[in-house]
Structures are given as structure tokens and as C-alpha cells.
Amino acid sequence: MTPVPVSRRPAPDVARWCDEFEATCRARGVRVTPQRLAVYRALAEDLSHPTAEAVWARLRPRMPSLSPATVYRILESLDREGLVRRVSVTDGAGRFDANRGPHQHLVCRVCGRVRDVRDPTLTRVGLGRDAVRGFTVEELDIRIVGRCGRCRK
Amino acid sequence: MTPVPVSRRPAPDVARWCDEFEATCRARGVRVTPQRLAVYRALAEDLSHPTAEAVWARLRPRMPSLSPATVYRILESLDREGLVRRVSVTDGAGRFDANRGPHQHLVCRVCGRVRDVRDPTLTRVGLGRDAVRGFTVEELDIRIVGRCGRCRK
DNA sequence: TCCTAGATGCGAGAGATTACCATCTGGAAC
DNA sequence: GTTCCAGATGGTAATCTCTCGCATCTAGGA
Numbered sequence: 001m002t003p004v005p006v007s008r009r010p011a012p013d014v015a016r017w018c019d020e021f022e023a024t025c026r027a028r029g030v031r032v033t034p035q036r037l038a039v040y041r042a043l044a045e046d047l048s049h050p051t052a053e054a055v056w057a058r059l060r061p062r063m064p065s066l067s068p069a070t071v072y073r074i075l076e077s078l079d080r081e082g083l084v085r086r087v088s089v090t091d092g093a094g095r096f097d098a099n100r101g102p103h104q105h106l107v108c109r110v111c112g113r114v115r116d117v118r119d120p121t122l123t124r125v126g127l128g129r130d131a132v133r134g135f136t137v138e139e140l141d142i143r144i145v146g147r148c149g150r151c152r153k
Numbered sequence: 154m155t156p157v158p159v160s161r162r163p164a165p166d167v168a169r170w171c172d173e174f175e176a177t178c179r180a181r182g183v184r185v186t187p188q189r190l191a192v193y194r195a196l197a198e199d200l201s202h203p204t205a206e207a208v209w210a211r212l213r214p215r216m217p218s219l220s221p222a223t224v225y226r227i228l229e230s231l232d233r234e235g236l237v238r239r240v241s242v243t244d245g246a247g248r249f250d251a252n253r254g255p256h257q258h259l260v261c262r263v264c265g266r267v268r269d270v271r272d273p274t275l276t277r278v279g280l281g282r283d284a285v286r287g288f289t290v291e292e293l294d295i296r297i298v299g300r301c302g303r304c305r306k
Numbered sequence: 307t308c309c310t311a312g313a314t315g316c317g318a319g320a321g322a323t324t325a326c327c328a329t330c331t332g333g334a335a336c
Numbered sequence: 337g338t339t340c341c342a343g344a345t346g347g348t349a350a351t352c353t354c355t356c357g358c359a360t361c362t363a364g365g366a
Contacts, residue, residue: 031363033313053353067315072354074313088241088296091323093353106288117285132270134302135259143241143294149287184332186344206322220346225323227344246322 007047009098017044017098021083030081038063039074043084044098049105049114051093087114088141104142110151117144160200162251170197170251174236183234191216192227196237197251202258202267204246240267241296257295263304270297 021040025032042055050058056071075096078084087095089107095114097105104122106115122142174193178185195208203211209224228249231237240248242260248267250258257275259268275295 031312033363035314051353065315069316069355070314076354086243088243090239090241090247094243106285108288109291115288119285132259132272132297132299135261135268135297136300136305137297138262138299139297141241141296141298143296144285144288144290145292145294146285146288146290152289184343186332188345204322218346220348222324222347223345229323 014044049087049095049097106144108148108151167197202240202248202250204248259297261301261304
């Protein structure tokens with residue numbers, strides 16, 4: 001029935017992540033609202049690294065009163081709190097990822113699809129001290145740009 | 154964000170890069186216009202990874218008729234042609250880099266400054282075949298996010 | 307049940323780019 | 337040197353992606 005198959009994270013994982021998410025919020029004294037839970041769940045279910053607008057569009061049928069501004073605000077604050085990650089795709093709208101484990105992103109420069117990968121070589125990468133003198137490293141963001149199978153001619 | 158001070162690339166390097174740039178354009182049959190040369194030169198001189206708007210502002214005194222739209226178009230096409238690189242900084246305006254050699258970017262999450270670094274460990278990084286099955290890798294973009302010396306409290 | 311800091315909804319507005327189109331021009335052909 | 341035209345530019349409107357201000361609402365502690 002669905003023309004474009006949505007890649008979904010396995011339901012048990014989603015359920016566990018949502019439980020952990022709610023627990024973390026409560027532990028940190030962050031208010032748990034239906035909107036926050038819904039946004040987090042939608043992102044956890046979706047493997048396509050959706051934009052804020054896409055998350056909103058997906059939730060709209062179920063939460064008609066949900067405001068796009070609220071989705072932007074929620075994703076921004078979750079990123080700041082380290083509960084989701086903003087993915088750098090350079091152009092167009094910002095995209096988000098509920099996967100906080102160590103991984104890299106394959107970005108297709110033709111269709112814009114983003115896929116998680118875990119390359120042990122890259123995951124193991126350390127930083128030489130000299131390269132970052134005077135700089136406090138907080139995050140290493142690795143983007144692998146190219147063409148996905150569908151877009152290779 | 155505080156304004157980014159302009160750090161300049163050594164003049165001999167800039168001159169050589171500009172010559173190579175023009176030669177490459179001619180070799181590829183890409184039309185060489187005063188605007189293209191000026192935009193490329195401004196970017197080559199500037200180590201601060203300026204935005205399209207910053208490039209335009211810098212050229213305006215010398216080329217009062219230069220349109221911002223033209224600067225955006227030129228930078229976009231140079232990026233597409235592989236003659237400059239668009240730097241991923243995730244938020245705000247897109248930033249550009251004339252340095253096409255292998256290097257990574259230190260991005261300060263407080264002031265937004267971007268600095269080139271060359272970490273041998275990262276430069277040497279290879280990709281496991283399994284991680285990118287069906288994906289043609291064209292570029293490895295590594296962003297090191299944290300706080301620069303000035304913004305560390 | 308009450309209270310309030312913080313969250314939400316909505317509409318206006320800002321910033322960065324992109325589209326459109328009339329005009330101009332680099333450089334190949336003569 | 338002159339002609340010619342595909343492609344580049346300038347100016348402006350439109351778009352896309354958020355962000356802000358503010359009135360209202362609500363989660364969750366007292």
C-alpha cells in the first residue's frame with residue numbers, strides 16, 4: 001500500500017529507547033510532555049534521518065494541533081541535551097538521528113539519503129594531540145559522501 | 154557569534170592557486186569571468202572559511218556591481234566542479250574552503266570559528282569494504298567539534 | 307487541588323539561498 | 337577585428353528553513 005517503504009527501526013529497540021528516554025528526562029528533571037515523547041518516538045522509529053518538517057508531517061495525523069515550531073524547538077533542545085544528534089548534511093534542512101552510539105553517516109550526494117554505518121577503523125580513530133592544541137574536542141563527526149547503489153549509473 | 158577575524162593565506166600560495174584555478178577552468182572549457190576569478194581569489198586568500206555573504210562583502214568595494222546571487226552561484230558551481238569545498242558546520246550559513254588537500258576541520262561550537270588541521274591519524278584513515286557495500290565513496294568529511302582556546306572558560 | 311516554571315500554538319519575521327528573466331559577455335568561428 | 341550565442345551576470349521576487357514574541361496551557365512538585 002505504501003508507495004515508498006519507510007525504513008523502520010525494530011519495534012523492540014524503539015520501545016526500549018523510548019523507555020530510556022523518558023527515564024533520562026525524569027532523572028534530569030526535564031519535563032515529559034506528549035509532544036516530546038511523540039517527537040522522540042517518531043525519530044527513534046525512523047532510520048531515514050528525517051528533517052524536523054518530516055517528523056512534524058508524520059505526527060500531524062495523530063496530533064493535529066502539533067505546531068511545527070514545537071517540533072523544531074524539541075529537536076533543538078534534545079540535541080543540546082545530547083538525547084538525539086543533529087546530522088550534518090551540509091545543504092538544505094537539518095536532519096536528526098536518535099542513534100547516539102558511535103557511528104558514521106553515508107550521505108548520497110545525488111538523492112540525499114543518509115544511512116548509518118559502523119566502520120571499526122573509523123570508530124577506533126583517535127586524535128593526535130598536536131593537531132588539536134588549544135582545542136577541546138567534544139565530538140568527532142564523520143561524513144562519508146558519495147553515491148548510493150540506487151544513484152550509481 | 155563574534156565576528157571572525159580575517160587570517161590570510163601566504164600571497165605566493167594564493168598566486169599559485171589562482172593560476173592553477175584559471176588553467177583548470179580553461180582546460181575544462183569553463184568560462185573564465187572577472188567575477189569567478191575574484192570570488193576564487195577572495196576565498197583562496199581567506200583562511201577563515203567565509204560564508205558566501207562574507208565573500209561578497211569583501212569584494213563589494215572593488216566590484217560594486219557584483220551581485221550576491223552571483224557569488225552564491227559561483228561558489229555553488231565551484232563546489233560542484235570540485236574546485237572549492239563546502240564546509241559542513243551544520244547550523245547557519247554555508248561556509249567555503251579553497252583548500253582541497255586532505256585535511257579536517259576544527260569547529261568551535263561557541264564562536265563558530267573553523268580551522269583547518271591535518272591529523273595524520275585521520276588523514277590515513279581507510280574505509281572497511283563492508284561498511285560501504287553498494288556505496289561509491291567520493292569524499293571523507295571529518296569535522297572535529299569542540300571549543301577553541303579562546304572560548305574555553 | 308493549587309501554583310508556577312516551563313512548554314506549547316500560532317503568526318510574524320529573519321536569514322540564507324534559489325528562481326526568474328532581461329541583459330551582457332567570453333571566447334570560438336569567421 | 338567583428339560577429340555570434342551559449343552561458344554568465346544583476347536585480348529582484350520568491351522560497352525554504354527555521355526563530356521569535358507572546359498569549360495560553362500544563363506537568364508535576366507543594
